[in-house]
Amino acid sequence: MIRPIVCYGAPVLRRKAEPVEVGDPDLPGLIADLWDTMRGADGVGLAAPQIGVSKQVFVVDARPLQKPDETPFQGVFINPEILWRSEEEFEYEEGCLSIPGIREKVTRPAVVRLRYWDETGQFHEAEFSGIVGRIIQHEYDHLNGKLFIDHLSPLRRQLLGSKLRKIQKGLVETHYPVLYAI
Numbered sequence: 001m002i003r004p005i006v007c008y009g010a011p012v013l014r015r016k017a018e019p020v021e022v023g024d025p026d027l028p029g030l031i032a033d034l035w036d037t038m039r040g041a042d043g044v045g046l047a048a049p050q051i052g053v054s055k056q057v058f059v060v061d062a063r064p065l066q067k068p069d070e071t072p073f074q075g076v077f078i079n080p081e082i083l084w085r086s087e088e089e090f091e092y093e094e095g096c097l098s099i100p101g102i103r104e105k106v107t108r109p110a111v112v113r114l115r116y117w118d119e120t121g122q123f124h125e126a127e128f129s130g131i132v133g134r135i136i137q138h139e140y141d142h143l144n145g146k147l148f149i150d151h152l153s154p155l156r157r158q159l160l161g162s163k164l165r166k167i168q169k170g171l172v173e174t175h176y177p178v179l180y181a182i
């Protein structure tokens with residue numbers, strides 16, 4: 001089911017999400033809704049807080065942004081934990097379904113090592129780089145109450161102020177359903 005995406009200014013986007021409990025009966029439905037909502041909004045990643053659910057789960061479908069020679073990547077991440085970040089960084093223009101209409105260059109580590117559970121309950125520890133690593137870091141931030149604009153300089157955030165206020169007030173149109181306060 002496609003759910004509305006919570007927009008900038010909603011408190012749920014600034015809270016640390018709660019861990020998912022083993023055997024949570026709502027988890028399969030939540031994961032299905034995350035996939036449906038992300039695809040309906042033409043996204044490449046979506047975290048549960050973005051649909052108003054404060055749980056540590058996100059989905060990633062990097063295929064639209066991957067190079068043709070890369071192995072296509074899709075995944076579900078439950079209770080993820082970043083164990084290590086490379087010192088090497090790279091800059092890339094990011095956007096966010098919860099901050100429609102704004103895209104900015106963000107610098108992030110080039111490689112991260114993560115441990116997490118998938119939708120089948122399998123435990124994983126793996127390194128991610130390139131666009132996959134970038135999307136994972138972006139979605140991981142959502143689970144910790146952080147948005148991509150928090151990685152910008154104070155001056156750049158200040159310059160975006162009027163655009164962010166328009167989003168908060170519901171004055172920005174999207175092609176997907178949104179909520180402005182939750």
